[in-house]
Amino acid sequence: xTTLDLIGSSPKFRAVLADVARLAPVDSAVLIQGETGTGxxxxxxxxxxxxPRRHNRFVALNCxxxxxxxxxxxxxxxxxxxxxxACTQTKGRFQMADGGTLFLDEIGDxxxxxxxxxxxxxxxxxxxxxxxxxxxxxxxxxxxxxxxDLEQLVSKKLFRADLFYRLNVIPICLPPLRERIQDILPLTxxxxxxFAASFAKPIDLIPDEVVAxxxxxxxxxxxxxxxxxxxRAVLFSPGSVLRLPLDPTQRMxxxxxxxxxxxxxxxxxxxxxxxxxxxxxxxxMIGGQGGAADxxxxxxxxxxxxxxxxxxxxxxxxxxxxxxxxxxxxxxGHFAAAAAGTL
Ligand SMILES: Nc1ncnc2c1ncn2[C@@H]1O[C@H](COP(=O)(O)OP(=O)(O)OP(=O)(O)O)[C@@H](O)[C@H]1O
Ligand SMILES: [Mg+2]
Numbered sequence: 387x388t389t390l391d392l393i394g395s396s397p398k399f400r401a402v403l404a405d406v407a408r409l410a411p412v413d414s415a416v417l418i419q420g421e422t423g424t425g426x427x428x429x430x431x432x433x434x435x436x437x438p439r440r441h442n443r444f445v446a447l448n449c450x451x452x453x454x455x456x457x458x459x460x461x462x463x464x465x466x467x468x469x470x471x472a473c474t475q476t477k478g479r480f481q482m483a484d485g486g487t488l489f490l491d492e493i494g495d496x497x498x499x500x501x502x503x504x505x506x507x508x509x510x511x512x513x514x515x516x517x518x519x520x521x522x523x524x525x526x527x528x529x530x531x532x533x534x535d536l537e538q539l540v541s542k543k544l545f546r547a548d549l550f551y552r553l554n555v556i557p558i559c560l561p562p563l564r565e566r567i568q569d570i571l572p573l574t575x576x577x578x579x580x581f582a583a584s585f586a587k588p589i590d591l592i593p594d595e596v597v598a599x600x601x602x603x604x605x606x607x608x609x610x611x612x613x614x615x616x617x618r619a620v621l622f623s624p625g626s627v628l629r630l631p632l633d634p635t636q637r638m639x640x641x642x643x644x645x646x647x648x649x650x651x652x653x654x655x656x657x658x659x660x661x662x663x664x665x666x667x668x669x670x671m672i673g674g675q676g677g678a679a680d681x682x683x684x685x686x687x688x689x690x691x692x693x694x695x696x697x698x699x700x701x702x703x704x705x706x707x708x709x710x711x712x713x714x715x716x717x718x719g720h721f722a723a724a725a726a727g728t729l
Pocket of ligand 1: 429
């Protein structure tokens with residue numbers, strides 16, 4: 387991803403892009419900090435693409451995803467027979483990234499015992515493969531990222547101070563989406579165009595009230611959360627006007643402080659409501675032409691899977707006596723309508 391593909395026009399995001407342009411030509415280490423989903427990996431790739439190293443490899447390693455016992459070998463490689471199961475000599479990520487960029491994601495999870503070896507590789511650009519006395523020299527630029535507060539880890543002695551300063555030569559702080567509200571509209575337009583094309587479902591209009599609701603939300607999962615939400619909105623919009631998969635006036639959170647748990651609950655409610663509404667219009671027919679799956683633009687099996695997940699019966703509810711049977715207001719309303727014969 388180059389800086390050209392990065393969406394955002396807020397002053398804070400433009401300042402980040404200006405930093406990327408300034409630091410790309412040099413080889414100094416970069417430390418990208420920011421909440422989850424703010425775009426740390428895309429910025430790391432943008433740095434690589436804007437640098438003279440772009441013709442060589444961008445190698446990424448998520449330090450949190452590899453068991454610590456295997457991390458040393460992943461980073462620095464090993465010789466045949468270095469440990470049980472090491473059948474061949476293997477290059478590590480440092481060597482794979484020679485001439486290019488090594489992206490160390492979730493650097494806060496780097497085990498303490500491995501940190502001196504990493505520090506030496508950064509400072510001296512040399513290391514030894516596991517089980518070998520031979521020194522390997524490499525020319526690698528390191529970009530690291532974390533959503534943890536590394537300085538706090540240093541003060542708790544969970545991260546080495548010398549490694550922190552070595553990585554933090556050029557710090558980049560990615561602001562959360564709620565601090566760059568100006569980026570919400572261009573990002574929404576970008577994701578709508580992307581998903582409309584991939585679902586072959588043209589969307590011609592994003593109404594102002596939809597944008598207002600999106601701007602009012604806190605987005606604890608940042609750009610990733612917005613992207614997933616727009617994917618669902620495009621999928622569930624009945625026509626060519628973007629509709630939020632929920633009632634914007636009642637269900638979309640309006641306050642700026644909202645836990646992600648309650649957001650996902652409202653989104654699940656909205657999904658359930660939309661599916662129930664569609665089933666009602668399709669006379670509870672799931673498959674076939676004009677069935678709910680057809681109307682929602684989903685494969686029948688996907689809809690059935692979603693219905694089960696959301697606790698929706700796959701059959702038309704039986705007519706019931708007036709007494710409500712289901713406790714949740716949504717389904718109670720649904721069954722009340724069934725009982726009244728309006729479904
Ligand atoms: N400025 C941007 N323009 C377009 N898409 C973006 C932008 N920033 C992030 N994204 C998209 O948002 C998603 C999350 O980005 P990314 O994986 O880089 O975040 P992250 O900060 O590394 O998250 P995590 O901390 O969870 O690893 C990706 O799908 C990415 O393509
Ligand atoms: Mg990431």
